[in-house]
Amino acid sequence: MDCPEELKYSKEHLWVRVEGNRGIIGITDYAQQELGSITVVDLPDVGDELEQDDSFGSVEARKTVAELYAPISGTVKEVNSELHGTPEMVNDDPYDSGWLVVVDMTDPEELNLLMTADVYEDHLADNS
Template sequence: MEFPEELKYSKEHFWVRVEGERAVIGITDYAQAELGNISSVELPETGDELEQDDSFGSIEARKTVAELYAPLSGTVLEVNHELGNAPEFVNDDPYDAGWLVVLEMADPEELNLLMASDAYEEYVSVADEED
């Protein structure tokens, strides 16, 4: 399982890659493995305003539908439309081709509420021990 060090992570299993004032967001390798084969992804529209921790779409796997929760507040600048035809990108390449949205961050201070890779790796290992 991968935990890229340059990313920030939420307790809801989203990753954030900061690129200046922009934040690329996706679900973690751990999350895609827990969900199983992704069959569809519902994402917001470009221009939508997201608030941290609010639902912004859903992801469907064979046995479940999971809500997507914004790890940061901001305006949606880009949506990964490729996932409409190839939702398996989330499983195959969650940190590159499987990205979900790009936000213009409303409050970069919210990044301080997210975890570094080592903290997230510990977080998911504790979750696995509890299962």
């Protein structure tokens, strides 16, 4: 299970990579493995406002649909439009080309509510 150290993690298995006041959001390696082959990714539009812990889209796999819950609040600045034609990028490369959205964070303090890689790995171990 890959959990890059520089990322922050939510209990809903999303990650955030912080770049200045922006947060790049994606689903974790664990989540994509649990879902299996991803067939559809439904994401918000550029300009949409995300509120921490609110649903902002979904990921559909062959046998299930998983809601995506925002790990941080902010305004959507970019959406990974490549996922519309190739949703399997989330399975193939969840931490790079399989990212979901980029947001301008409205409250960077929310990052303190997320887990470090070590804590996230412990969270996975406790829930397996």
